[in-house]
Amino acid sequence: MEEVEIPSYFLCPISLQIMRDPVTLTTGISYERESIERWIFSGKHEICPVTKQPLPDLELTPNHTLRRLIQAWCAANASYGIERFPTPRPPVDKAQIAALLDEAKLPHSQMSALRKLKAIVSESERNKRCVVEASGAVDFLASLIKKSKSNPREHEQEGIISINDAIDQSSQNTASDEALSILYSLQISEQSLLHLIESNNDIIESLTTILRRSNYRSRAYAILLLKSLVSVIAPSRLTSFSQEFFEEVVSVLRDQISHQAARAALQVLGVLSPWGRNKVKAVEAGAVQVVIELLLDETERRACEVMLVVLDRLCGCAEGRAEMVGHAAGLAVVSKKVVGVTQVASERAVRILYSVARFSPTPAVLHEMVQVGVVTKLCMFLQMESGEKAKEKAKEILRLHSKVWRNSPCLAPEFLASYPR
Numbered sequence: 535m536e537e538v539e540i541p542s543y544f545l546c547p548i549s550l551q552i553m554r555d556p557v558t559l560t561t562g563i564s565y566e567r568e569s570i571e572r573w574i575f576s577g578k579h580e581i582c583p584v585t586k587q588p589l590p591d592l593e594l595t596p597n598h599t600l601r602r603l604i605q606a607w608c609a610a611n612a613s614y615g616i617e618r619f620p621t622p623r624p625p626v627d628k629a630q631i632a633a634l635l636d637e638a639k640l641p642h643s644q645m646s647a648l649r650k651l652k653a654i655v656s657e658s659e660r661n662k663r664c665v666v667e668a669s670g671a672v673d674f675l676a677s678l679i680k681k682s683k684s685n686p687r688e689h690e691q692e693g694i695i696s697i698n699d700a701i702d703q704s705s706q707n708t709a710s711d712e713a714l715s716i717l718y719s720l721q722i723s724e725q726s727l728l729h730l731i732e733s734n735n736d737i738i739e740s741l742t743t744i745l746r747r748s749n750y751r752s753r754a755y756a757i758l759l760l761k762s763l764v765s766v767i768a769p770s771r772l773t774s775f776s777q778e779f780f781e782e783v784v785s786v787l788r789d790q791i792s793h794q795a796a797r798a799a800l801q802v803l804g805v806l807s808p809w810g811r812n813k814v815k816a817v818e819a820g821a822v823q824v825v826i827e828l829l830l831d832e833t834e835r836r837a838c839e840v841m842l843v844v845l846d847r848l849c850g851c852a853e854g855r856a857e858m859v860g861h862a863a864g865l866a867v868v869s870k871k872v873v874g875v876t877q878v879a880s881e882r883a884v885r886i887l888y889s890v891a892r893f894s895p896t897p898a899v900l901h902e903m904v905q906v907g908v909v910t911k912l913c914m915f916l917q918m919e920s921g922e923k924a925k926e927k928a929k930e931i932l933r934l935h936s937k938v939w940r941n942s943p944c945l946a947p948e949f950l951a952s953y954p955r
Contacts, residue, residue, distance in 0.1 A: 538614045544604050547584050548573060555622035556601050557594035561585045564597045567622070568658070575659030594625075594660075626654050626661050631668040638674070648712040655719050662720050672726060673733055678713035680740040711752045714744065718755045727766045738763065738779070745782035754795040757786050761798040764805050773810030780812070780819040787824045796828070800840045807847035814853050822848050822857035822864075829867050835876050842871060842882035849889040859890060859899050865906050872911040873918065880915060881924040887912070888927040891934055900938050909939050 546553050546566035555567040561582040565573075571594070573579050580589050601622075608618040631654075637647035654661050665671050722730070731737060741763075744756040760783075764772070786799040803821055807813045822845065829841045845868070848854035858864045871883040887908060890899065903909060912928045932939065 538611050538616065541607070543600075544607065546570075553600070553604060554619045556597040556604070558597045559594065560589060560591050561587050564600055567594060567625075567660075570594065571658055571660045575663055626657075626664055628664060628668050630654075631665055631671060635668065635671060635674055644709055645712065648709060648716065652712060652716050652719070655716055665716075666720055666722055666726060672717065672720070672722065672730055675713040675717045676730060676734045676737055676740075679710050679717070679744070680734065680736060681710055710744070711749065714752055714755045714759070718759050722762075724766050727762055731763060731767060738775070742776070742779045742782050745786060750789075750791045753786060753789075754791050757783065757791075757795050757798045757802065761801050764802055769809065772806055773812065775806060775812060775815070777815050777818065780806075780815045780821070784816070784819040784821050784824055787828065788820070797837065797840065800825075800844050803844050804840065804847060807844065807850075813848050813851045817848055817851065817853040817857055822854055823861060826858075826861050826864050826867055829871070830863055835879065838871060838875050839878045839882065842868070842879050842886065846882045846885045846889075849886050852893070855890055855894045858886070859894055859896075859902075865890070865899075865902055865908055869903075869906055869908040869911045872908075872915050877920055880918070881921055884912070884915060884924045884928050884931075888931055891931040895935060900935055903935075904939050 540552055544552050546556075546569050547563065548565060548569040551566065551569075553564070553566040556564045557567045557570060558564045559570070559582050561584070563582055563584045565583075570583075573583055574589075574592055580592070581587060582589060605618055608616050612618070631651070634647050634651050634654075637643045638651065640647075651665070655665055734740075738760070741756045741760050745753050747753060780803075783799050783802055787796055790796060803816055807816055825841050825845055825848075829838065829845075832838050832841065845854075845858070849858055858868075865887075868883050868886050871879050872887075873880060887903075891903070909932065912932055915928050916925060
């Protein structure tokens, strides 16, 4: 079949594909709506891709004239197999979002309105932005999350919940689940996250309640949202997290809800551990034990780095070191990560071993360190390219206990040359 030439002004300057829904920026350049929305909202650009001029107004104006020209051209070339594009659906506006939010406030239409809102959010980045900017939208979704209750099954055997109460709580939890998935999908900005925390003081407690449920999907959304929230919370408030919070975060790791949720839980522990007694709370929640178990089977390099960062911070307290050396595989798995992963992983593993060797060097621990290959791996590490600080720590470990290790039959002769004097 003979090819037909497409007029250049029918093509989107970004994707170089024929435009189905052309829109025009304030700079006068027209683009395919989907392409320019991705550029502006996903790419977070505020300049015109062609002219490079700033865009003080990010509104997109439909180019009806150009769309009609493209439709007419498609119809005229139908014999060449070119199909006419359907008329695009008008984009959602703030008035529609406001109407849906009003519906969602009524018990009889709440779930239907939330599902419609969820569908709108999933369509495009523009729609997400429209919902975020709608007056009161984020706060309303947060208020539904705060109405979430513990799973009624937790209290069944105690006989403290009626059938009607269970039905009411189930309905509230279903609405909160939808609100949570929408709020996470919005991927709101740092400024909006700060507003969410300031206007909803108990949002952390509400998300902790959701983590306590058996609904894996909602627990995953909750930990992912928590990861975003803790990244913007002021340092002065990072010491106020409860023991229960750490127990629920660790349970997300233990239950292996999903790879993404586990990564988020590790990042939450990594951010919070340096502050106040948080590392002790995390250790008491079982974090060290769980991270070691995960590290045993982990092969992905970036995941290993994150786990070792968390272990390093938790070993900054006596309780963490005690859990570390008390685990049958603790020293062995960290020793294994000293070489063969990444430089970051190697250096973190050395830091962990340094904490143990300096502050918890019992005879049993020192004996185990040489038996499981810690000393050998440190000698190998000294021959690798790495940061000077990490190398100094490795040398310091070997010097501290040279009387115990230097003449050990477990240390191969070829590594004695690397042993610092």
